[in-house]
Amino acid sequence: MRFPRSRFRVAALLAAGAALLGTAVLQSPADARTPGDDAAAQAMAPQATIWEDNFDGPSGQGPDQSKWRFDIGGGGWGNNERQYYTNSTRNAALDGGGNLVITARRESGGFQCHYGTCEYTSARLLTAQTFTQTYGRFEARIKIPGTQGVWPAFWMLGGGNWPTDGEIDIMENIGREPNTVHGTLHGPGYSGEGGIGASYQSPNGQPFRNDFHTYAVDWAPDSITWYVDGVQFQRRTPADLGGRQWVYNHPFFMIMNVAVGGYWPGYPDGSTVMPQSMVVDYVRVSTLGSSGGGGGQITGLAGKCLDVAGANAADGTTVQLYDCNGSNAQKWTRPGDGTIRALGKCLDVANAGVADGTRVQIATCNGNAAQQWTYSGARDLVNPRANKCLDVTGNNAANATPTQIWTCGGGANQKWTV
Structure with missing residues (x-):
């Protein structure tokens, strides 16, 4: 049995000379489907890579600014989070081995947060100003952190008018659930605690933080399907929305972040170990074979x-x-x-x-x-x-x-x- 949880998120999309604001509010544990529940939900073979980052470069170098920008600030991000997001290489840098490392630290750095002097720093990277895409396979190979009060995520937003523009959460984890990751949709009339999603349990009983795993969605015009390490654990179509609007037919951008605290994950306590790092091997977007085929007529x-x-x-x-x-x-x-x-x-x-x-x-x-x-x-x-x-x-x-x-x-x- 899973219990309702509260999660609120604000996405401030920052770029030189421009700002775009988006807000995300929390999901409830929506009904999950097992792979066998929907025979139509078959893995769609990716065809061609549209966009990728393999994070090659020297240790200590920041992420590629032609691909990633930063959200910055400590206003709680709508969730009462405790961290200040920076653009410092202390919080987001290459490790020299082909990985990006996003690190949450117990430090103020002299920053002010909504509750006073900040207790933590971290990073939130996004492609809002560099890359957006409609449909395809969105995937990342990630080793997530894991301790009480830490909240890593790989997700997407469809713009700054939330929830009307939509949100696709590819992977979320909270420290108190080391063996569980979540995938969720948020849209008009099914945002916040009404978000539609499911969780996936570690098949071998090992915490996800112990190793790298591949988290992906296949996004087609009328379906979104979630995978962990190639295993499908959820598929959603317009039929799942109970007559509410399917808002997943326009470009979205990607976000990766590690939050500290918040209504859903709870807050660091005496058991919390810091620093905590999310290590990202690659992020890749590919076309889907099922969206193309050999070509066909469009009749009108x-x-x-x-x-x-x-x-x-x-x-x-x-x-x-x-x-x-x-x-x-x-x-x-x-x-x-x-x-x-x-x-x-x-x-x-x-x-x-x-x-x-x-x-x-x-x-x-x-x-x-x-x-x-x-x-x-x-x-x-x-x-x-x-x-x-x-x-x-x-x-x-x-x-x-x-x-x-x-x-x-x-x-x-x-x-x-x-």
């Missing part, structure tokens, strides 16, 4: 296909509606990185426009937001940056009618079967 208005005009692979070629004919100009893949591809190019909003009527084309894949698409349960293909739908111009079902982006209105000319 009047049953016609999304088509690259003239089967022309040149940048800027219009994407149109046309009778389905099985040609390569109508074979679209979704490799799991948020893009939709044909003829080796990406479905692209021309000039990264956001206005109604902006033309849709193919262009060389470049990773920008004009090439990100999400597919909703309502069969809309949405460009999240513009917050507009892929639209058949003029609701015209004639062959060669061009596509555009337009404010989502629910019309048949914005409905697609992928």
Whole structure:
């Protein structure tokens, strides 16, 4: 039996000249599923690495600033935490052996926390300003710390409007539960104690802190599946939300941190040993094979296909509606990185426009937001940056009618079967 717990988290997303605020509140022990409960939940083979950090470099060097930035401060982070997060190499540095070490220390460093002079320092690293991604396998090989009052985590946020933008907790552990890790979703109407998640128990009875383990999620448009060392322990789909909104079809960023104290883990006591370190071997994001396949038709208005005009692979070629004919100009893949591809190019909003009527084309894949698409349960293909739908111009079902982006209105000319 598991008992309700309270956890509150605030994510301050800091970058030079800019700040983004996100808040996360605590989960309850939601219903867990065993791997056998859902035969559809099979491991999806990762296809290609999109982003990774192997933490190669000399001992004492800070993390790569082109990949990781820092949250800094000691305001309690919404959880009444006791640490001050710094950007010091005393709290986050490479060990010279291919690992990043995030260390929580019993020290003030002269910092002021919400309760007075800080008693602890630690670090919280995030990719909000350097890398965001929609869908894929997100994984890290980590040796977690473990002592009363310490709370390591590897997780993701979908933006600064919490819980509306969503939160995916890939791995959390609290010191008083050495043999247990948790994975949880937070979204509108199921945040805080209503978070939907499950725990995973060490299969050999050994505390997770004793060794490295790989913690991962496979995130697809309509499912998120959790693994520890390749063993699936939970899968969630929109059906698990009881009619509440699935908010996992837009880019998220990653966070790694070690908190000290807080409502959920409790606080250091006489048994607590400091310092405590989380050692990270690698963090990797890959595409998923199940999101792509060999390419297939995308059908829309009047049953016609999304088509690259003239089967022309040149940048800027219009994407149109046309009778389905099985040609390569109508074979679209979704490799799991948020893009939709044909003829080796990406479905692209021309000039990264956001206005109604902006033309849709193919262009060389470049990773920008004009090439990100999400597919909703309502069969809309949405460009999240513009917050507009892929639209058949003029609701015209004639062959060669061009596509555009337009404010989502629910019309048949914005409905697609992928």
